[in-house]
Amino acid sequence: MCGIVGYIGTKKACPILINGLIRLEYRGYDSAGISTIEKDGISVMKDKGRVKNLYNLKGIDDLEGSIGIAHTRWATHGKPSKENAHPHLDNSRTFSVVHNGIIENYNELKKFLSDNGYKFLSQTDTEIIPNLVHYYYSKDKKDSSSASIDKKDSSLSSTDKEDSSLKKGDCLRFLRAVKRACDDLKGSFAIEILCKDYPDNMIVVRKDSPLVIGKGDGENYIASDIPAILSFTKNFYFLNDLEFAVLSRDDIKFYDDNLQLIEKATKSIDWDASSSEKNGFDDFMLKEIYEQPNSIRETIGAKFSEDSDCEFDELNFSKDYLKGLDKIFIVACGTAMHAGLTGKNAFEKLCKIPTEVDVASEFRYRSPLVDDKSLCIFISQSGETADTIAALKLCKEKGAKTLAISNVIGSSITREADYSIYTHAGPEIAVASTKAYTSQVVLIVILAIYFAEILGLSSAEIVNLKRDILELPKKIEETLKCSEQVKEFAKRVYQEKDIFFLGRGVDEVVAKEGSLKLKEISYIHSESYPAGELKHGPIALIENGVTVVGIMTVPELVKKTVSNLQEVITRGAKTLVITNQDIDKSMFDMVIEIPNTNTFVSPVLSIIPLQLFSYYIAKEKGLDVDKPRNLAKSVTVE
Numbered sequence: 001m002c003g004i005v006g007y008i009g010t011k012k013a014c015p016i017l018i019n020g021l022i023r024l025e026y027r028g029y030d031s032a033g034i035s036t037i038e039k040d041g042i043s044v045m046k047d048k049g050r051v052k053n054l055y056n057l058k059g060i061d062d063l064e065g066s067i068g069i070a071h072t073r074w075a076t077h078g079k080p081s082k083e084n085a086h087p088h089l090d091n092s093r094t095f096s097v098v099h100n101g102i103i104e105n106y107n108e109l110k111k112f113l114s115d116n117g118y119k120f121l122s123q124t125d126t127e128i129i130p131n132l133v134h135y136y137y138s139k140d141k142k143d144s145s146s147a148s149i150d151k152k153d154s155s156l157s158s159t160d161k162e163d164s165s166l167k168k169g170d171c172l173r174f175l176r177a178v179k180r181a182c183d184d185l186k187g188s189f190a191i192e193i194l195c196k197d198y199p200d201n202m203i204v205v206r207k208d209s210p211l212v213i214g215k216g217d218g219e220n221y222i223a224s225d226i227p228a229i230l231s232f233t234k235n236f237y238f239l240n241d242l243e244f245a246v247l248s249r250d251d252i253k254f255y256d257d258n259l260q261l262i263e264k265a266t267k268s269i270d271w272d273a274s275s276s277e278k279n280g281f282d283d284f285m286l287k288e289i290y291e292q293p294n295s296i297r298e299t300i301g302a303k304f305s306e307d308s309d310c311e312f313d314e315l316n317f318s319k320d321y322l323k324g325l326d327k328i329f330i331v332a333c334g335t336a337m338h339a340g341l342t343g344k345n346a347f348e349k350l351c352k353i354p355t356e357v358d359v360a361s362e363f364r365y366r367s368p369l370v371d372d373k374s375l376c377i378f379i380s381q382s383g384e385t386a387d388t389i390a391a392l393k394l395c396k397e398k399g400a401k402t403l404a405i406s407n408v409i410g411s412s413i414t415r416e417a418d419y420s421i422y423t424h425a426g427p428e429i430a431v432a433s434t435k436a437y438t439s440q441v442v443l444i445v446i447l448a449i450y451f452a453e454i455l456g457l458s459s460a461e462i463v464n465l466k467r468d469i470l471e472l473p474k475k476i477e478e479t480l481k482c483s484e485q486v487k488e489f490a491k492r493v494y495q496e497k498d499i500f501f502l503g504r505g506v507d508e509v510v511a512k513e514g515s516l517k518l519k520e521i522s523y524i525h526s527e528s529y530p531a532g533e534l535k536h537g538p539i540a541l542i543e544n545g546v547t548v549v550g551i552m553t554v555p556e557l558v559k560k561t562v563s564n565l566q567e568v569i570t571r572g573a574k575t576l577v578i579t580n581q582d583i584d585k586s587m588f589d590m591v592i593e594i595p596n597t598n599t600f601v602s603p604v605l606s607i608i609p610l611q612l613f614s615y616y617i618a619k620e621k622g623l624d625v626d627k628p629r630n631l632a633k634s635v636t637v638e
C-alpha cells in the first residue's frame with residue numbers, strides 16, 4: 001500500500017525523503033514523489049515507476065529545503081501516472097499533501113470544490129484534500145478580517161476562544177484549516193501537509209491508516225512504518241485516530257479532535273536498524289527465513305521455562321473469566337489467519353474452549369454471534385490491516401474482550417485492543433510473511449498453554465509441549481539444512497502451471513500456507529486441500545506430470561495421507577513430501593525430512609521447506625521475490 005515519509009530538520013530533506021521511500025518500497029507502489037519547501041515556495045517532483053527514478057528528475061539535485069514530505073503510491077483512484085502520483089497541490093500552490101487511505105466521499109467534495117471554482121489535475125481522491133484545506137484557510141482569513149470589523153461572526157472565526165490551547169506563533173490558521181477539512185472527510189487517511197506560509201511547520205493527522213512520528217535531535221521524522229526511519233531514531237510517537245501533530249524542528253505539539261493540546265510520551269523501539277537491511281542476503285525474504293531460529297527465541301523470550309508456568313506481563317485473565325467463555329474467535333487475514341488456524345487446534349485441545357477462525361473481511365460482514373462471553377483474538381504482523389482492525393472494533397462494540405497479537409509495537413491494532421501481546425520477530429520487510437508466521441504460531445500456542453494453566457488443565461502433554469517449544473530454535477536450524485535439496489526440486493518444477501498441497505490436521509493448515517506462499521511470489525496457480533477431500537472432487541485435476549506436495553507430521557494421520565498420495569502417484573503426479581515420520585520414501589520423487597516435534601508446533605518446522613520451495617521457484621523464474629506484483633505488505637484499505 002502507499003507509503004509516506006516526512007522530514008523537518010536542518011539537513012537537506014530530499015535525500016532523507018528518498019532514502020525513506022526506498023525503505024518503504026516493500027509495501028508495494030507504482031509511483032513516487034516528494035515535495036519540499038524551497039526559498040521560492042513549494043516544490044513538487046514526482047513520477048510513475050520506481051523511487052530511484054526520482055533521482056533522474058530535472059532539478060531534484062537543486063532542492064535545498066530542510067522540510068519535506070514524500071510518498072509512494074499504490075493506485076486506487078486513477079491509474080498509475082505522473083499526474084496521479086503524490087504529492088498533490090492546491091490550485092494556489094499554498095498546500096502540498098501526501099495521503100494514504102481512501103476518501104470515500106471524494107466525489108461529493110470534488111463537486112463542492114468545483115462549484116467553488118477549484119480545478120483538478122488528477123483523478124485521485126487525494127487532490128481534494130489540499131484544495132479543501134485551501135478553501136477553509138481562505139475562508140478563515142476572510143472571516144477573521146470581517147471579525148475584526150464585526151466581532152459578531154464566530155462560526156469559522158480565528159478568534160482564539162474555541163482553541164484556547166493554541167498560542168500565537170503556533171500555525172493556528174493552518175492547523176484550523178486542516179482540522180476543518182478533516183471534519184469533512186469520510187474514509188481512512190494518514191495525511192502529511194505542508195503550507196508555504198509556514199515554512200517551519202508540517203502537520204500530520206491520521207484516521208484508520210498507519211503513521212508514526214520519529215523524534216530526533218533538532219529534527220523530526222514521519223513514516224508509514226518504523227523501519228523506514230529506524231536508522232535515524234528509536235523514539236516514536238503514535239497518533240490515535242483524529243489526533244493532529246504539528247512538527248517543527250525542535251518540537252512536536254499534539255492536539256485532539258477539538259484542537260486541545262494533549263501530551264504524548266515517546267515509545268522506544270528496540271529493533272536494531274540493521275535488522276531492516278539485507279545483511280548479505282540476496283533478498284529480505286531469504287534473510288527472514290534464515291532469521292527464524294532467532295525470531296522464535298525472541299518470541300518465546302522469558303515467558304516460561306521447562307518447570308515454570310507461562311506468564312504474560314501484559315495479561316491478567318482470571319480462571320473465572322476463562323471458565324465463563326463460550327467461545328474464542330480468532331480473526332485475521334492471509335498468513336496471519338493461517339497462524340490462527342493452528343491456534344484453534346491448541347485452544348480446543350489444551351483449553352477445551354470452542355474456537356472459530358475467520359477471515360477478517362468475511363467476519364466483519366457476517367453478523368458473528370459475539371458477546372461478552374467471547375474472547376476475540378486478532379492476529380496481524382503489521383497491526384495495520386484494515387479489515388482486521390474493523391473486525392476488532394466490531395467485537396468491542398458487541399461487548400467482547402479483545403486481544404491483539406502483532407509484531408509492531410504501537411501499531412493501530414494494539415492501540416485498539418484491550419490486551420496486546422507481541423511476536424517480537426523483528427521487522428519483516430518481504431511482502432511474503434515467513435518469520436512473522438512462525439512467531440505467530442509459537443505465540444498463540446504459548447497463549448493456549450497459559451490459558452490451560454490458569455484453567456488448571458496442566459498435564460504431562462503440556463510439560464512435553466513446553467520442552468518442545470524451547471527446542472524449536474535448534475530444530476529450525478536443522479530444518480534449514482534442507483535448503484539445497486528443496487532448491488533442486490524447485491529447479492525441476494518451476495515451469496509448472498499448477499501445484500497442489502495436501503495434508504491432514506495441522507498439516508492441512510501448513511498446506512494452505514505453503515500454497516499461499518507459492519502463489520504470492522512465484523505466480524504459479526496452486527490449491528491446497530485436506531488430503532481426505534481429494535476424492536470428493538479435486539482428484540479430477542490430477543494428471544500426468546502434475547506436482548503434488550504432501551505434508552505429514554501427525555503420527556495418527558500419516559498412513560492416511562500416504563494412501564492419498566499413492567492415489568495421485570497412480571495418476572502420474574510428481575510428489576514432494578515433507579515429513580518427520582518413518583515412512584517408505586521410495587514411492588515419492590523427493591522427501592524432505594524435518595526434525596520431530598510436538599504436533600501443536602510442527603507447522604513451525606514443516607513450513608520452512610515450503611517457504612524455501614516458493615522462494616527458489618520464484619528465483620528460478622527470475623521474479624522479484626520481495627516485492628511480488630499487485631501485492632502490498634500492509635493492506636490498509638478494505
Ligand code: M6R
Nearest residue numbers: 334335336380381382385432433
Ligand atoms: O499485517 P497482517 O499480518 O495483518 O497481514 C495479513 C496479510 O495481508 C498477510 O499475512 C499476507 O497474506 C502476506 N502477504 C502473506 O505472505
